[in-house]
Amino acid sequence: MVQAYILIQTEVGKAAAVAGEIKDFQGVLSAEDVTGPYDVIVRAEADNVDQLGKMVVAKIQNVEGITRTLTCPVVHL
Structure with a gap:
């Protein structure tokens, strides 16, 4: 199992709608x-990473409303 934080930039005023849809x-x-x-x-x-990328x-x-994403996979060191 792979986990990640996905950081998202949205158009002005769209954050709540974007979060509501993605959840x-x-x-x-x-x-x-x-x-x-x-x-x-x-x-x-x-x-796996491939399925995460497809998502x-x-x-x-x-x-x-999304303008940019940054995917940060969680690592266990």
């Missing part, structure tokens, strides 16, 4: 709108 996606553990350089932070999991590219990046 219901399969594999999404949480989706919160935040302040700072990013507007939404998502915690997600998938069986980000095919699902999350297609949500209306």
